[in-house]
Amino acid sequence: MSDSLERLYQAVLAARDLDPATSRTARLFQRGPSKMAKKLAEEAIEVVIDAVNGDAPAVVRESADLLYNLTVLWASAGVKPEDVWREMERRERLQGIAEKLPKSARKLRQDISKELSKAVANDATAQPAARRRIVALEARGLRKRH
Numbered sequence: 001m002s003d004s005l006e007r008l009y010q011a012v013l014a015a016r017d018l019d020p021a022t023s024r025t026a027r028l029f030q031r032g033p034s035k036m037a038k039k040l041a042e043e044a045i046e047v048v049i050d051a052v053n054g055d056a057p058a059v060v061r062e063s064a065d066l067l068y069n070l071t072v073l074w075a076s077a078g079v080k081p082e083d084v085w086r087e088m089e090r091r092e093r094l095q096g097i098a099e100k101l102p103k104s105a106r107k108l109r110q111d112i113s114k115e116l117s118k119a120v121a122n123d124a125t126a127q128p129a130a131r132r133r134i135v136a137l138e139a140r141g142l143r144k145r146h
C-alpha cells in the first residue's frame with residue numbers, strides 16, 4: 001500500500017503546477033489548504049456512510065478518494081509519506097515494548113505519568129497535595145533519576 005501512496009504522492013507533486021482548468025490537483029492547490037481539508041473531511045464522511053450501510057465496494061471507492069485527498073493535503077503541509085511511515089513504525093516499536101512490560105510495571109508507569117502530568121498542570125508549589133502525590137510515588141521506590 002505504501003508504494004501506491006508514494007506513487008500517488010509523486011503524481012500529486014507533479015500535478016501541482018499543471019493547469020487548474022484540467023487538473024483537479026492543481027485546482028486544489030490553487031484553492032488552498034482549507035479547500036483540501038474540506039474535501040478530505042467530505043471523503044472521510046462518505047467512507048463512514050458507505051461503511052455503515054455495509055456497501056464495501058463503495059467503501060473501497062471512497063477510501064481511494066480519501067487517500068488521494070490526504071496525499072494532496074500532505075503535499076500542501078510539507079508532509080512526506082515516509083514521515084508518516086516512520087511515525088507508524090515508532091508506534092509499532094512502542095507497542096511492542098509495552099506488550100513486553102509486566103502488567104504491574106506498565107500500570108505503575110501509567111499511574112506515575114498521570115500523577116506527574118497532573119502535578120505539572122497545576123502549580124505544584126501552590127498545590128501541596130500534588131507534592132504529596134509525587135512524594136508518595138517516590139516512597140513507592142520510584143526515585144527520580146538524578
Ligand SMILES: N=c1c2ncn([C@@H]3O[C@H](COP(=O)(O)OP(=O)(O)OP(=O)(O)O)[C@@H](O)[C@H]3O)c2ncn1[C@@H]1O[C@H](COP(=O)(O)O)[C@@H](O)[C@H]1O
Binds near residue numbers: 011012015018022024
Ligand atoms: N488519484 C486521484 C484521484 N482520486 C480521486 N480523485 C478525484 O477526486 C474526486 C473525489 O470524488 P468527489 O465525489 O469528491 O468529487 P466530485 O464529485 O467531483 O466533487 P467535487 O470535488 O468536484 O466537488 C473525484 O472527482 C476524482 O476525480 C482523483 N484525482 C486525481 N488522482 C490522481 O492525481 C494525479 C493528478 O491528477 P489530476 O489532478 O487530474 O492532474 C493523477 O495521478 C490522478 O490519478
